[in-house]
Amino acid sequence: MSERRLADLLAMWRIRAFEEKVRDLRAEGSIVGSVHLCIGQEAIPVGACDALEPEDALFATYRGHGWAIARGVPVTPLFAELMGRATGVNGGRGGSAYFTAADHGFHGENSIVGAGAPIACGAALAGRFDGSGRAAVTVFGDGAMNQGAVHEAMNFAAAFDLPVVFVCENNGYSELTPIADMVRSDRLAGRAAAYGMPGHRIDGNDAEAVRFHMRDALEVAREGGGPTLLECVTERIAGHYIGDAETYRRPGEMDRIRRREPITRLREGLLADGVPAAEIDAVETRARGEIDTAARTALAAPLADPATVKEHLYA
Amino acid sequence: MPEMSGTGEVRKLSYGEAVNAALHRLMEELPETLVYGEDVGEPGGVFGVTRGLRKQYGDRAFDTPISESAILGSAVGAAMMGRRPIVEIMWADFSLVALDQIVNQAANVRYVSNGRLAAPLTIRTQQGGAPGACAQHSQCLEALFLHVPGLRVCMPSTPQDAYDLLVTAVHSDDPVLVVENRMLYFGAKEEVRVGGAAGPMGGARVRRSGTDATVVTWGAITARVLEAAESLAGEGVDVEVLETPWLNPFDTEAVTAGAARTGRLAVVHEANVTGGFGAEVVARVTESGVPLSAPPLRVGTPDTRMPAAPVLAEALVPDAARIARELRALVRGAS
Ligand SMILES: Cc1ncc(C[n+]2csc(CCOP(=O)(O)OP(=O)(O)O)c2C)c(N)n1
Ligand SMILES: [Mg+2]
Numbered sequence: 236m237s238e239r240r241l242a243d244l245l246a247m248w249r250i251r252a253f254e255e256k257v258r259d260l261r262a263e264g265s266i267v268g269s270v271h272l273c274i275g276q277e278a279i280p281v282g283a284c285d286a287l288e289p290e291d292a293l294f295a296t297y298r299g300h301g302w303a304i305a306r307g308v309p310v311t312p313l314f315a316e317l318m319g320r321a322t323g324v325n326g327g328r329g330g331s332a333y334f335t336a337a338d339h340g341f342h343g344e345n346s347i348v349g350a351g352a353p354i355a356c357g358a359a360l361a362g363r364f365d366g367s368g369r370a371a372v373t374v375f376g377d378g379a380m381n382q383g384a385v386h387e388a389m390n391f392a393a394a395f396d397l398p399v400v401f402v403c404e405n406n407g408y409s410e411l412t413p414i415a416d417m418v419r420s421d422r423l424a425g426r427a428a429a430y431g432m433p434g435h436r437i438d439g440n441d442a443e444a445v446r447f448h449m450r451d452a453l454e455v456a457r458e459g460g461g462p463t464l465l466e467c468v469t470e471r472i473a474g475h476y477i478g479d480a481e482t483y484r485r486p487g488e489m490d491r492i493r494r495r496e497p498i499t500r501l502r503e504g505l506l507a508d509g510v511p512a513a514e515i516d517a518v519e520t521r522a523r524g525e526i527d528t529a530a531r532t533a534l535a536a537p538l539a540d541p542a543t544v545k546e547h548l549y550a
Numbered sequence: 551m552p553e554m555s556g557t558g559e560v561r562k563l564s565y566g567e568a569v570n571a572a573l574h575r576l577m578e579e580l581p582e583t584l585v586y587g588e589d590v591g592e593p594g595g596v597f598g599v600t601r602g603l604r605k606q607y608g609d610r611a612f613d614t615p616i617s618e619s620a621i622l623g624s625a626v627g628a629a630m631m632g633r634r635p636i637v638e639i640m641w642a643d644f645s646l647v648a649l650d651q652i653v654n655q656a657a658n659v660r661y662v663s664n665g666r667l668a669a670p671l672t673i674r675t676q677q678g679g680a681p682g683a684c685a686q687h688s689q690c691l692e693a694l695f696l697h698v699p700g701l702r703v704c705m706p707s708t709p710q711d712a713y714d715l716l717v718t719a720v721h722s723d724d725p726v727l728v729v730e731n732r733m734l735y736f737g738a739k740e741e742v743r744v745g746g747a748a749g750p751m752g753g754a755r756v757r758r759s760g761t762d763a764t765v766v767t768w769g770a771i772t773a774r775v776l777e778a779a780e781s782l783a784g785e786g787v788d789v790e791v792l793e794t795p796w797l798n799p800f801d802t803e804a805v806t807a808g809a810a811r812t813g814r815l816a817v818v819h820e821a822n823v824t825g826g827f828g829a830e831v832v833a834r835v836t837e838s839g840v841p842l843s844a845p846p847l848r849v850g851t852p853d854t855r856m857p858a859a860p861v862l863a864e865a866l867v868p869d870a871a872r873i874a875r876e877l878r879a880l881v882r883g884a885s
Contacts, residue, residue: 266682267681267682267860268680268681268682268683268684268858268860269682269683269684269687316858319858319859319860319861319862320859323859327857327858327859327861327862328685328855328857328858328859328862329684329685329858330682330684330857330858330859331684331858332684332686332687332858333684333685333858345686346684346685346686346687347643347644347646347647347686348616348644349616349647350647378615378616379616381615381616381617382616382617382618382647383617383618383619383647383648384647409588409589409615409616410588410589410593410596411589411592411593411596412588412589412591412592412593412613416613417613417614417615417616418615482593483592483593538859538861539857539859539861539862541861541862541864541865544854544857544862544865544866545852545854548853548854548855
């Protein structure tokens with residue numbers, strides 16, 4: 236039992252160390268442009284991706300670095316992508332908001348809110364015809380629940396019993412605006428009933444809970460039972476984007492968030508179960524070491540070649 | 551001391567502050583205005599452009615869900631009923647998820663009701679490239695909207711125009727799209743005359759006079775065109791720079807007159823070339839029959855998607871050096 240939790244801890248530390256490194260690289264100018272970190276939300280991709288099969292399709296958002304890493308995309312080409320290197324996972328064309336690695340079952344981030352949901356329906360639909368048995372997972376935020384495309388996708392998937400899992404990362408904010416101010420009921424999973432599909436509001440800071448519900452939803456989906464909505468309740472510790480002044484935070488909010496964030500909680504749980512602190516701390520050290528090496532390797536690679544800029548527009 | 555006069559007051563404002571000043575003025579003078587969009591209320595906008603409105607005007611300035619169809623559609627409905635909504639679409643790229651409400655709805659209200667209904671709404675948005683901006687956050691989409699009859703479109707590039715065009719747009723009884731630019735919001739403060747009467751739509755601005763060619767441009771790239779023009783002046787190539795912040799209505803006459811004077815025409819825009827509004831400008835001047843001593847020139851971003859890596863994006867969006875090179879060839883003949 237503690238073995239799996241140590242594995243979760245390592246997986247979460249890899250993501251956090253990556254994101255913290257990205258923040259440093261952005262501050263020193265090696266990364267340019269808008270970046271959305273998932274610090275605090277690591278348990279969701281770690282739990283969810285563990286339940287996926289290689290042939291499954293995964294569609295994430297601009298806050299998707301953690302999803303790419305949890306899906307097994309190597310971190311060096313991810314760093315390189317952020318730094319505009321030729322060795323970037325998308326040759327520098329995509330950047331932070333479009334990591335895509337189809338060979339790892341990671342069908343891409345997206346920076347149009349809600350846009351991935353209908354696309355995931357199509358990936359699931361294709362599975363009906365190609366014999367793959369593929370399920371599709373689409374990830375989006377609480378704010379995206381108010382986007383027309385997401386409503387259309389939920390009904391589309393439900394009407395046709397498509398094997399789709401809708402993963403809503405409810406971090407309480409859409410950019411600078413609290414979700415509670417933008418909906419009558421902020422129990423977002425409750426909307427699933429309107430589409431005739433199951434909906435669960437779960438602890439998104441507990442990788443094990445996410446894994447459990449994801450397995451369940453995928454099993455139903457693969458057996459022809461149609462889609463599920465998982466509302467994973469979490470908090471982001473970082474701003475909406477790097478540079479966000481976070482003036483919308485209420486007094487005491489960050490302290491509360493830090494107490495229930497997934498890595499702190501898992502660490503406390505492991506300590507309570509008698510796992511030695513040194514063993515737990517070694518996990519962080521190992522993750523940071525891997526990340527530092529990857530970032531250095533990426534930084535040493537050549538920049539993308541402007542002579543190739545028009546390649547890949549058409550077949 | 552602010553200078554007061556019958557036509558208003560002069561203040562030192564950045565482009566973003568000028569938009570903010572116009573919004574405050576419009577809320578003050580037109581009680582039927584509403585300002586809303588994502589993050590525009592309490593937070594005051596992701597670029598701070600709507601700051602203070604919520605505090606000062608309460609429920610008339612508010613945040614919305616991430617629901618562009620509902621933002622735009624509700625603006626159409628409220629406008630039909632006599633309100634004058636000023637709604638924000640944070641990036642022009644996001645208008646694409648709700649194009650129906652602009653193209654099929656707003657632009658049709660007056661025409662299909664035989665003039666009995668109107669939709670006096672203003673859509674503020676911003677567009678364009680920025681270092682590290684990604685494919686879905688850097689498109690220049692004005693030509694898409696300029697293809698839509700019934701919709702007015704403008705694109706200010708100076709603090710004064712940012713103020714004036716917004717005031718004119720909101721006073722208009724038709725739907726108007728005001729395309730701003732986030733790279734300009736935090737630019738240098740300039741003297742801006744505020745508080746004057748709302749001006750008419752249309753018109754061109756002679757940003758630089760010259761005799762060898764007429765260069766038509768709009769949006770943030772205007773600054774690069776002026777930079778190119780100055781560097782060419784040092785080589786004895788003297789071009790006129792005509793900025794057309796109003797694109798619908800478009801001041802065809804001013805452009806044609808300029809081309810007639812100089813005998814050469816170039817259009818420079820940040821948008822990609824094919825189907826860009828530059829093609830329309832060239833067509834209008836050509837149709838006017840004005841004799842040109844060289845074929846007209848279009849300068850824009852090549853027809854490709856926009857990469858995130860700065861080194862790749864820089865190879866696409868025309869910079870001052872490329873603009874100067876192309877204008878030099880236009881005037882001197884290709885070498
Ligand atoms: C269609 C569209 N509208 C607006 C935006 C601007 N925008 C980017 S992220 C965001 C907030 C999204 O909030 P949420 O869905 O909760 O996801 P989170 O960022 O919290 O992960 C907004 C409004 C966008 N990218 N696309
Ligand atoms: Mg959110």
